[in-house]
Amino acid sequence: MHKTGLYYGSLAIVLAANLGYHLVSRSIPVGGNQFLGIAGAYLLASVLCFLAGVLTRKGPLLKEWKETPLHYLLFGLFVPGLEAGFILMYHNGWQVSQGALVADILTSTLLAVVGVALFHDRLAGINWVGILLCFAGVIMVAL
Template sequence: MRNLVFAWQFWALLSAAFAALTAIFAKVGIENVNSDFATFIRTVVILSVLGAILVGTGEWQPLATVSRRTYLFLVLSGLATGGSWLCYFRALKLGDAARVAPIDKLSVVLVAVFGAAFLGERLATVNWIGVGLIAAGAVLVALRV
């Protein structure tokens, strides 16, 4: 079990499970509230919980220890996350969770493409086939027939 906790696969599966719960809980939660306000509430909860975790584990670090480059990319990541959340909640407000979530997961396909294009990451042919299948699967799940 100890090795499992240190495996990236374990944390990736937990991330997927929490992402699925996010879609279900959010779809119910935004029923009678503006989607942007719902995103605000969600963000306040995340900040509070993460702040408590950092303080509780002693992992808080002085802001001056973070490089300018790190700040730049974390701010850009934060802006991208905020944009993603706003769009995701708006999509959930307008559509079915079972159709919105797969389209949102096209981010997996985009990460593969962006990783190869901008980070020099290399995927084998079988990996690209998987990326294509993810894309096709997301589109098929999202179809209304």
């Protein structure tokens, strides 16, 4: 696979957004209704995504909307748990340097197993060694 600018550019976007996400999540003060706060965040995100969709569309808006896979709606089932979970982690004592690291490594480890089991991803022996080392690292970080 030829690695284009989008290959690395998309990683840069994820890294920047993830960094901002965790810094903001960690700085949210205790108090107020976190679910209403998250709803406000998603209202802003919805407006921004809609505007980006309008600006990047290749055809009529309604046609593109109808062709959009329903899978995007499934995000709505999981995103509130992700948001509330990280906020709760930080409010209950997880340090920003450890909480995200532990959660992301455990998620990545689970996704590796799911990828092999459900999507027939192929991992070499050295990949499994790396996964075991990551798991050992989680234990050391979380202690």
